[in-house]
Amino acid sequence: MQNNDFIYVGLSLFFGLLFQIVPIAGFTAYWRPQFLLIITIYWLFRNPSQYGVGFAWLIGITLDIFAGEMYGRYAIGFSFCAYILTILSKRLQHFTLLHQSLLIFFVVLLNQILVVSVSVLYRPSWDFIALIAPAITSAIIWPILLLSFNKICNR
């Protein structure tokens, strides 16, 4: 099971990364869910003893490398979110799907706030929609992702 898990983790993160970096034109790009972050969160939920803040940091820095400017900002965002989730991990087991979605909304929002506020130090423009849009779409996509991943991994 453990070995299988690694394959699933690797594959899911790889595809998450692809979805995260696939070129989207113009305004739609704002609404792209934070695929990589919610897949990381899924593994944190599933196995909190094995995947923690360090894991999220590594995924974050990988996304930084692909984003290509300002190494470290996604690492900060991801590890902050992971930290909050590991603190809450005991309680999260009892959340309903709707509550989890709501939580995902706030976690992704936190990530966006961190990432955007870091980038504002360097680039003068920012947009409110860049904070809120990925959080909404991520929260919508979370139940689908959770249920399908559970189905695949529990086979």
Next chain:
Amino acid sequence: MLILIFVASSLLLIDTTTQWLKPLRAVFSGVVTPIQSLTLFPNWADEMISDVSSSSSLKEKNKLQNTELLILKARLQKMAELSSENLRLRNLLHASELLKNNVLVAELIGVSPDPLSHTILINRGEDYEVFKGQAVLDSEGLMGQVIEVYKSSSRVLLISDSLHAMPVKISRNDVRSIAEGNGSYGNLTLRHVTSSSDIIIGDLLVSSGLGKRYPAGYPVGWITSIDKIKGSPYLNVNIKPTAQLDRSRYLLLVSQSVEKFGVGQDAK
């Protein structure tokens, strides 16, 4: 946790203030480029499907392209005459050199995952002698400039990025100004245009070549609105870029080479 945040923050600080991470980026580009190219899979699939097309549609396409070619050739004839005339006039003025632009076709392979940053990745790098600061065009106008060159790819900053500003002039009367990006693909703004300057809606802005970064004379955008702000000596001028900044897939990299024309060289 704290250590990780500290490491990330210091990385951030080093990356934004110094050039120390440059070799690291070059190393990572070897990994990033192939994976980034994988995301073009929908395009490949599309191309493969369109490869298998009926002969009638191919014939139609061929016909269309032939007419287009004919029109372009006709324009080129006129262009040839104009450029030779230009050359003769330049010689009369004792202008010693003429800039010739060489182009290299590149394909877009990636867009920054952060919608606030308008940078793209293209599939030409050091192997094609791409250099930092090289101008990038699409078929309609200026798109941006190369900011980082890797082995087989390079990163381009678009003119709409809020970090970008470029010298432009109005093609109608050569009034100079600076066009700044503001983070939206369909809009640039002009900096410090006084309310007395001769500028009207619909004017075409072209690159002026003054920054020594962009070659002169390439279209940048059309002026779409001019607003007066109360209490400010400057106008608020908006431009719509001619290039399709968020759609173009095939781009042109321009490099200039100088063609010398001696004064004594006779233009016949």
